Structure formats: structure tokens, C-alpha cells
Amino acid sequence: MGSISINGVRKSFGPVHVLHNVDLDIADGEFIVLVGPSGCGKSTLLRMIAGLEEVSAGDISIAGRRVNELAPKDRDIAMVFQSYALYPHMNVAGNMSYSLRLRKAAKETIAKAVSGAAAKLGLDPLLERKPKALSGGQRQRVAMGRAIVRQPKAFLFDEPLSNLDARLREQMRAEIKKMHGDLKATSIYVTHDQIEAMTLADRIVAMHGGVIQQVGSPLDLYDRPANLFVAGFMGSPAMNLIEGSYEAGQVRFANGVSVASGDRPGLSAGSAVTLGIRPEHVAIVGEGGLAASVDLIEPTGFGIIVHTVVDGLPVKIFTQDRAVMAAGRNIRITFPSERLHLFGANGQRV
Known part of the structure; x- marks a missing residue:
């Protein structure tokens, strides 16, 4: 796994400035949650780390290597999307193994990786099913399994639970936290749901208007909010x-x-x-x-x-x-x- 360093990062779309001098250091194995209202820049920052958006200014490093100009496939990260993005014509095993097959990994290596990920996520009985035969929670577990088999330096989660109902979100939060405890993987998780942020994070990064407002443990932000935005955003019912x-x-x-x-x-x-x-x-x-x-x-x-x-x-x-x-x-x-x-x-x- 690897640490992630973000130094003086800015992002602009023409005259519109979305991120303003973002500085953040993420330790190896840490679970960071980016939280804030829609339009605060959290998903844009995640996409820049993944290489899906260009950096307007500043540097992003993964495991000590500057990655600004690297293509997404060369950054050794895995991303779990809100929309699952599964291949409908492939079964669960095929979806999970696809990235390894692209790399022409040995069949034994692929089988071992898929088996290990399926066991962690309770997908063993579902390996032959197609995505259309799965529930929303099962599809999200497959998307997570596809990320796990790659053994990347970092996992990036872009609001992965927002399409699920309340009971499934609760179940999947527990599974993501358990997965992180097992893998000790560096993880960055984007959400606007403060309950997800409070329950999952080692540290929360509260963002507003493209600026980091406060960084700290969940209870730091809850007990000692740094400003009015954090005070009003964290907690339900609101302060x-x-x-x-x-x-x-x-x-x-x-x-x-x-x-x-x-x-x-x-x-x-x-x-x-x-x-x-x-x-x-x-x-x-x-x-x-x-x-x-x-x-x-x-x-x-x-x-x-x-x-x-x-x-x-x-x-x-x-x-x-x-x-x-x-x-x-x-x-x-x-x-x-x-x-x-x-x-x-x-x-x-x-």
C-alpha cells in the first residue's frame, strides 16, 4: 500500500475555480473520508487523485511518486463508483478478474485472487451469476471485489452507497469497515452522508467551497468544530x-x-x-x-x-x-x- 500527498492542488474549469490550494497528507493504511455538501469539490479532488481530472496547479504523489502526468492505469489505484460499472455480459467471477486478465496474470494467480476477495465479501455462492441477477448490495460488493483483487496502493470510493436503501447502506458500511480492517489499505472515501463519515473514517476532511475547513478524527470535528460550517454540517439533528x-x-x-x-x-x-x-x-x-x-x-x-x-x-x-x-x-x-x-x-x- 502507499501514502498519498496532496500539495497546493488547485483545479479550475475555465474561469471557475473549484479547488483552492488543497494540502493533505494521507498515511499508509489510513481511511480518510472527504465530506461536504454537493459542489464542495470532494469528488473533483478524488478524480484528480485517480487521474480522471487534470491538476491545474500543485502536486499529487502516491507512495512517494509524483503522479500528475501519469495515466489512471499507471497510478496503481482502484476505484469503486456509485454506479457499480459492472460488465453485464460477464458473471461475478469474470467482472472481478477482468483487470488481472488484462494484465495477462497467470490463471492460478487470478483464481487465488478472486477466491480470496469473494471469501472476504461473502460472494462465493454468487460467482457464476450475472449482474442482472444480483441485488444492489451484491453488485456493490462485486465492485469492491474487483478493486480488491488488484491489490492496489490505494482504494478510492466515490459515494459508493448512495444508490442503496437505508438498511443496505448500514450493512455495506459495516462490510467496508471490516474490509479495511482486514486489508489495512490506504482508502479515500467521498460522501455527503455524515453518518458514513463518522462511522468509517480514521480522519474526516470537511470541505466547503473548494477549501478544506477542518481535518481530524470524527469526534474532533463533532466535539470541537473549527468554524460555523463544520458546526452546522456535522451532526443530525444539526447544531x-x-x-x-x-x-x-x-x-x-x-x-x-x-x-x-x-x-x-x-x-x-x-x-x-x-x-x-x-x-x-x-x-x-x-x-x-x-x-x-x-x-x-x-x-x-x-x-x-x-x-x-x-x-x-x-x-x-x-x-x-x-x-x-x-x-x-x-x-x-x-x-x-x-x-x-x-x-x-x-x-x-x-
Whole structure:
């Protein structure tokens, strides 16, 4: 396997700048997830690593070798696409072995590689079937098996689960994570699904507007988002973000309501701030705190998303207390100061 280094990479389509000075080092055997909304540049970056898009500026290296001008077939990478891209006239074994047959590998080598990959992915009973006789999840496993038999330096996944239903996505996430644990392969995975990012990644790369916003472990991004974009993007239901001003250990909102935030040495009195608190950290209390009217209830089974209004400000709560199921009643809530996130006028974490 091999490490991947991305240095000062930019990509433009004519006058449109898609990626801006991207720097990222991926260690040998690491599982990196590129996450962000549609149009943030994550798939473009993956395609540049694969050689399917040209680099406008900067360098991409795989296993210490600069690959900017190398054709995709010479980069020793394997890509798993959203659309499976299986050959309909070939059976499962034929699809998985195709790249090895193109290389004129020995029959024994091909048989061993296909057998090993099929065993890892539970495809042994399906080797003689054609793609049309497979389910979506089985087809995606075949696409992964086709990548595994090549034993590449890196695996690239371009939203491979987005065509599957929720149950199959859950199953395939587990299979991809198990495969990575078995192979210890350098992997880059593109998704807009934050659950996939949180459950699969060694490190997450959050992207927005062609710029890397934050790189870190899943819990780093969740517990200490670097800016407003990461705070709002990571987590479901999304973090509550309320604009206000900082005044001596408190944040005052536009409606006059104040909450204790603790001393923040980096802020001066009157500084514009955005206060963030995750819905699961908003506490429902019997007395004291802030008065909130329940506007909407969304039961999820595991818990309940409660939409409330505090003096005109919307606040979401996630709770497992089913006593809040009566919509229209009033409750009282608090924002624990140790759970608050503050962001300055520039959108960066304070």
C-alpha cells in the first residue's frame, strides 16, 4: 500500500475555480473520508487523485511518486463508483478478474485472487451469476471485489452507497469497515452522508467551497468544530446556532435573552458571536432556565427531536424523555455552559 500527498492542488474549469490550494497528507493504511455538501469539490479532488481530472496547479504523489502526468492505469489505484460499472455480459467471477486478465496474470494467480476477495465479501455462492441477477448490495460488493483483487496502493470510493436503501447502506458500511480492517489499505472515501463519515473514517476532511475547513478524527470535528460550517454540517439533528453578543461571561441574543457562557479571554465586551449547542446537550429542567414552547415533535424511535421556540428563537432538542410528546405545552430548558460553542464574527471557533 502507499501514502498519498496532496500539495497546493488547485483545479479550475475555465474561469471557475473549484479547488483552492488543497494540502493533505494521507498515511499508509489510513481511511480518510472527504465530506461536504454537493459542489464542495470532494469528488473533483478524488478524480484528480485517480487521474480522471487534470491538476491545474500543485502536486499529487502516491507512495512517494509524483503522479500528475501519469495515466489512471499507471497510478496503481482502484476505484469503486456509485454506479457499480459492472460488465453485464460477464458473471461475478469474470467482472472481478477482468483487470488481472488484462494484465495477462497467470490463471492460478487470478483464481487465488478472486477466491480470496469473494471469501472476504461473502460472494462465493454468487460467482457464476450475472449482474442482472444480483441485488444492489451484491453488485456493490462485486465492485469492491474487483478493486480488491488488484491489490492496489490505494482504494478510492466515490459515494459508493448512495444508490442503496437505508438498511443496505448500514450493512455495506459495516462490510467496508471490516474490509479495511482486514486489508489495512490506504482508502479515500467521498460522501455527503455524515453518518458514513463518522462511522468509517480514521480522519474526516470537511470541505466547503473548494477549501478544506477542518481535518481530524470524527469526534474532533463533532466535539470541537473549527468554524460555523463544520458546526452546522456535522451532526443530525444539526447544531443550534444563535447569533448574539458577548458581555462579561454571557451571550445576549437579539431578543434580550442571556445565557451564561463562562469567561472567553479571546472576546471583548460587545463582540458579535454565534452561540452553538447541540440538540442533545440542551437540558430540559423542572424549574428555572428559559421558558420554551413546544412547536413540533419528531419521534425517531431511539429518541425524540423537539422543536421549541424561546422568545421567538427556534431551538431544537434531542431527548429520550417521552414526557415531552405533548406538542403545544411549555417546558423549561437550560444551555449548560460547558456544552457551548462560541464562534466569532469571522465564523471561526473562539
